[in-house]
Amino acid sequence: MKSLGLLLAFILFGTGCYYDKAEELYPPGDCDTATVGWSATVKPILQNRCYACHNAASANVSGAGIALEPYSNLQSFLNSNSQAFLGAIQHGSGYSPMPKGGGKLSDCELLQINQWIAGGYPEN
Ligand code: HEC
Incomplete structure (x- = not known):
């Protein structure tokens, strides 16, 4: 009984570490690119990874004057610089590799952003 408990604990908790890696969380083919949208997908990624430096207020202080928020600012940036945007995150x-000083976005996040930009970056 005792060893069964240990075995169960190992199965429940031991495998937890397996999911810590982005590749395991988002294996190729398991990335949702079917329902990519601005509010549900792209905005949360930028909020987590970019807006500390590139929101309307921080852009001039820490984001080299590049404001990627609100949506209208991101849209004007993409209208003229979508290549630089994709080049930076990829x-x-x-x-200049972005996010500056932070880890690269996951493959899934890159796929989703790519698709959203290729689709004309709608505010959906
Ligand atoms: C810690 C602050 C910081 C964060 C976080 C950050 N950036 Fe930047 N970003 C900068 C600075 C500063 C520059 C100016 C270039 C440089 O210093 O590397 C820049 C430049 C850029 C450029 C122009 C790159 C080029 O080569 O023309 C883009 C596009 C960009 N950032 C997008 C993003 C995106 C998208 C994210 C989130 C995934 C992000 N940044 C996260 C600070 C940041």
Whole structure:
């Protein structure tokens, strides 16, 4: 009985670590790109990873003058600089890797943002 309990504990808690890695959380093919939208998908990513430096107020202080919030500012930036936006988040050569000083976005987040931009970045 005691060893069964240990076994159960191992199964329940031991495997928890398995899910700590982004690749495990979002294995290829398990990334939701069917329902990508501004409010549900892209905005939360930017809020978590970009707006500390690129919101309307912080942009001039820590975001090199690039305001990516509110949506209208992001839209004007993308209208003229969508290549730089994608280059920065994909860590493409010739672009400043974003988020600055933080880990790269997950493959799934990159796929979702790519798709949203390719679809004309609607405010949906
Ligand atoms: C810690 C502050 C900080 C965070 C967080 C941050 N940025 Fe930046 N970003 C900057 C600064 C500063 C620059 C100016 C270039 C440089 O210093 O590397 C910049 C430049 C950029 C550029 C222009 C890059 C180029 O090469 O032309 C884009 C696009 C951009 N950021 C988008 C983002 C996005 C999208 C995120 C979130 C995924 C993000 N940034 C997160 C501070 C930040």
